[in-house]
Amino acid sequence: MGYVNLVFFMLFPFLCHLSFSSSLPHLCPKDQALALLQFKHMFTISHDASDHCFDITGQSIQSYPKTLSWNKSIDCCSWDGVYCDETTGKVIELNLTCSKLQGKFHSNSSVFQLSNLKRLDLSNNNFSGSYISPKFGEFSSLMHLDLSDSRFAGLIPTEISHLSKLQVLSIQSSLLRFGPHNFELLLKNLTRLRELNIDSVNISSTIPLNFSSYLTALWLPFTQLYGVLPERVFHLSNLESLDLSDNLQLTIKFPTTKWNSSASLMELYLYSVNVTGRIPESFGHLTSLSKLDLLSCNLSGSIPKPLWNLTNIELLDLGNNHLEGPISDLLRFGKLRSLSLRNNNFDVQLEFLSFKRIWTQLEELDFSSNFLTGPIPSNVSGMQNLQFLFLSSNHLNKTIPSWIFSLPSLYDLDLSNNHFSGNIQEFKSRTLHRVSLKQNQLQGPIPKSLLNQHDLYYLLLSHNKLSGLIDSTVCNLTSLQVLDLGSNNLEGTIPLCLGEMSILRVLDLSNNSLGGTINTTFSIGNVLGVMKFDGNKLEGKFPQLINCKYLEVLDLGNNELKDTFPKWLGALPELQILNLRSNKFYGPIKDSRTDNLFAQIRVIDLSSNGFSGDLPVRLFENFEAMKISSEKSGTREYVGDISYYYTISLIVTTKGLELELPRVLTTDLIIDLSRNRFEGHIPSIIGDLIGLRTLNLSHNRLEGHIPASLHQLSILESLDLSSNKISGEIPQQLTSLKSLEVLNLSHNHLVGCIPKGKQFDTFENSSYQGNDGLHGFPLSKDCGGDDGVAQMTNLVELDEEEGGDSSMISWQAVLMGYGCGLVIGLSIIYIMLSTQYPAWFSRMDVKLEHKILTRMRRHKKRH
Incomplete structure (x- = not known):
């Protein structure tokens, strides 16, 4: 025992030193710190370069200039966005997403000296149309590469396909494109890919049969893909998310039996692709599916019953199709947050739908542009999270139920183009962004609660029977862009303060009973684009609009203006x-x-x-x-x-x-x-x-x-x-x-x-x-004149049909006849004048002579 203690006592200093030294981080190599500083100085910081930053799930990300913290007096491994290997100290990760960088990304950039990089994220900056350098292909250890939304342009280099260890690749830019067969080469070589996000890049290719079997996420929207999607995609056993949206030339044929990815698939976005036909019953096997978007896929028929069993659905969008049939089973979807069946052929009576408390999570409901009839059910409860309600362009009638006006978080309401009657009640929500109740039969005054919404952008109440005055409190809507109150029974004068609404773009007060003068003076810097005051009883001078530099439409018709x-x-x-x-x-x-x-x-x-x-x-x-x-x-x-x-x-x-x-x-x-x-x-x-x-x-x-x-x-x-x-x-x-x-x-x-x-x-x-x-035609008066001319014209037409020579002979005969007639006529005139014939006969001869000469000139001119 003593011997062991003695050995431990002797080794203690060495063990302490070893433990202490191993816990110390290795300093960043000077050459890598210098490379990073050189990279920093190649760009300026622009606050507009990373305006809208979102992660891949759509969540907002805070943008800030990370490189401002880079200072040579501090170890580069502690710089913002820089991560080093704990053993060697070399930079293995560079995350500069949303860093407000602006400038050219040169092909000889010093960032390519960081040869040990495993993760590189340059997304959401502004590299001003720079090309993607082939040197990206030299990062042999790279596992994660994100170049999205940074304004890269031109061809995506084939060298990207050399990154054989790559597991995540994200490239998004409408300025980028693949060369012929380069997309196929990329998928063939990157066999370890787990996430592939190529968004808005011009691929213009089919999807090849050979690609990584490890894929969990495949996102290729807006890429001009064409041909038929290989069925193998639906049988990727690890696939969790698939997005092939907005590829109009891409044909999708769903498996009719159970998919291999059924257990794992959670997100399926296929809007605006060529599907056609019915939704197959095989969708009923997608038990993990939480988001399904089949918008604008030319689908028809009814929604298959097995689809109602997908109780994990949170987002369901089947809009812009030709679907019909029952929709009452939608109530089984207790986790729904967003439901859209807009622009289909559903013709159910909405009042018979029992809106139970099961939809407590619902945030968006869109049944617009169908054939729904009847009133909205009045006994609805439990939808306190509803923010978006769209029921426009149906055949709904009677009054708007009070539960809609009581929704505490209502953000966007569109009930336009129906047959609703009664008054507009006061809104409980203070977060309204848009209210559209136009093209109904609503009556009464404009509710005061609508005129106290600080975040209201659009207020559309036109084509109703609203009455009363336009209260000047409407000018408190400081965020308002569109004010459409046209075609109602509003009276009184136009509020002067409307000219002070700095971001108002549309002002439509047409077809009411407004009177008085237009004394509104629009302030400098206003952005008014449409002004419609037509169809009122306005008097006085022309309004002062010299500051309305963006005005596109000015309609003051059908008033009593005098100027x-x-x-x-x-x-x-x-x-x-x-x-x-x-x-x-x-x-x-x-x-x-x-x-x-x-x-x-x-x-x-x-x-x-x-x-x-x-x-x-x-x-x-x-x-x-x-x-x-x-x-x-x-x-x-x-x-x-x-x-x-x-x-x-x-x-x-x-x-x-x-x-x-x-x-x-x-x-x-x-x-x-x-x-x-x-x-x-x-x-x-x-x-x-x-x-x-x-x-x-x-x-x-x-x-x-x-x-x-x-x-x-x-x-x-x-x-x-x-x-x-x-x-x-x-x-x-x-x-x-x-x-x-x-x-x-x-x-x-x-x-x-x-x-x-x-x-x-x-x-x-x-x-x-x-x-x-x-x-002439179509009048009853003949353009030819008397019968003689008509006959002569017919003779000419007949001669012309018989050939050129006979026509020439006929014309010579006609002219000779006119010549003889002229000589005889002139002789008669001479005799008349010398023998003092009556004056009326003389006038008749003069007229005859004039007609003969005129017709000869016409025929000479024509031939």
């Missing part, structure tokens, strides 16, 4: 729709010497006012947007769509009808200056506005001729010049207007022959009535 045309209005650089119709505006629209006025205008309607003077030539010259033809435009874009939740409507007169456009296409180019007191000529410059679809100058005092330049309006569909004092002939060139559907030239002083051919053969008498000097 001259504001010269400054054309200086609003974004203005596309201007409607002042049916007011009391007066005076001339003076030509402006300033360029670029109304450069973006697409619809200008000044009809039914008292404007006078000449048409504004200089104004037409500035209509740059109308000088571009949209005939071959393949995309449908709309004016005023500055908010996802709001679309503008506009009343226009076109093709002889007053129509309401529910949305205004950017190709709907319209000029309507009708029913005013404009004088002078129609400017030929209008012919340069080749994008015009509708031109209405009717019911004015215009004179002169129809300019032949109008034939350049190749896509014009409606032309109305009626009820003016226009004279002269209809230009023959207008027959080239192949898109012209409606023409109205009635009640003018036009003369001559109506042009023939193409669209002109389709117009009726009403297009020309009230022009006594017009002849």
Whole structure:
């Protein structure tokens, strides 16, 4: 025993030293610290570089500049984001996600000197379109590589496939793409992959048959994959999460029997892929499934009964399909947090659904755009966590039950486009973000609780029967972007404070009974894009809008405003729709010497006012947007769509009808200056506005001729010049207007022959009535004149059909006959004059001589 103690006593100092030294961390090698500092100095810190940081589960991550803590006086192993091997001290992990780095990531970056790296995360920074260097492939020990959302661009190098130890690979950028066969090579070589996240990269390939059998997560959304998904994917025994969304050319064929991954699969995201057909009953084996997203997969039929047995479901999205049948078994999903069946063909009566307390976890419920009928059940309880409720575009009726207004955490409510009646009750929630109750039959005042929501962004109550005043407390909604109160029975005046709402983008108070003057002065820096005050009883001067630099739509039509045309209005650089119709505006629209006025205008309607003077030539010259033809435009874009939740409507007169456009296409180019007191000529410059679809100058005092330049309006569909004092002939060139559907030239002083051919053969008498000097089809007056001319014309046509030589001989005979007739006629005239025949006979002979000479000139000109 003593001997053992003696040995221990002798070894004690050595053991203590060994223990102490092993507990001390090894210092970071100087060359690696220097490499990190060089890397740091290659970038600047930008607070905009990592604005929106989320982890792979969608949770928000705090972003901050980690490299600011890097200091050469401190061991680099203690720097933020740097992790070292405990034995060697060498850097094995570099985590710089969300570090606000900005600048070029060069191919000779000093980070490639850290050859022992096992984990490298450079995600959520801004590397300004830098290429991914092939040197990434030299990290032979790398097991985790994340280059997502850092604005890398160009080709993904094949050297990435050399990282044979890689277990996690995450690359996300719409600026990146794979070269031919590179994606297949990557999956073939990286046989140890457990997580593969390639999001929004242009792969443009099929999914190969050979890939890692260790995969637990396979995420390839927005990658232009095509072909048929190998069934092997569904039989990966470790697969927990699969996301192949938004690959429209990718065909998915589900196994009809039990999947090998059934026990492990927890997340399945397949929205916007080509599935087609019914949901197979094999889904009933996915007992671990918690998230299922089959949005926009062209599915049909009913939801299979085995699916109701998936009691672990938390998120279920089957929206935008063609599903039908019963949905009452949804109540079995006691863990549901989000349920969406929107835009399907479910036609159940909602009142018969028994909403039990089992849905206590539910946060989102979306049954919008179906055929649900009846009232909403009134005895609902237990959904205190509900934040999003969407039941729009159904056939629901009666009153909105009080339990909806009592939801304490309600964030987004959309019950629009139904048949609800009764009053809007006071809301209990103070977290409302959007409330849309438009297109119902709701009555009563706007509830005060709605006007005290500091986080309310969108308030849409239009097309109801709401009454009362617009309370000035609406201006307390400091976050409001869209205020749509149109088409109600609101009275009183427009609150002055609306002009002080700094982020308001849409202000629609149209079609109410509002009166008084528009005294609102909009402050500098406002972002107002749509202002619709049309269809009220507003009086006084034009509102002061000079600070509304972002205004796209201004509709003040159908009021009682009385003022001259504001010269400054054309200086609003974004203005596309201007409607002042049916007011009391007066005076001339003076030509402006300033360029670029109304450069973006697409619809200008000044009809039914008292404007006078000449048409504004200089104004037409500035209509740059109308000088571009949209005939071959393949995309449908709309004016005023500055908010996802709001679309503008506009009343226009076109093709002889007053129509309401529910949305205004950017190709709907319209000029309507009708029913005013404009004088002078129609400017030929209008012919340069080749994008015009509708031109209405009717019911004015215009004179002169129809300019032949109008034939350049190749896509014009409606032309109305009626009820003016226009004279002269209809230009023959207008027959080239192949898109012209409606023409109205009635009640003018036009003369001559109506042009023939193409669209002109389709117009009726009403297009020309009230022009006594017009002849030809479709009028009863023959354009040819007397019978003799008609016969001669027929003779000519017959001769032309018989051939060139006979035609020449016939014409010679005709001309000889005219010549002889002329000699005889002149002889008779001489005798008449010398023998003093009656004056009436002399006048008759002169007319006859004039007709003969005129017809000879015509025939010579034609041949």
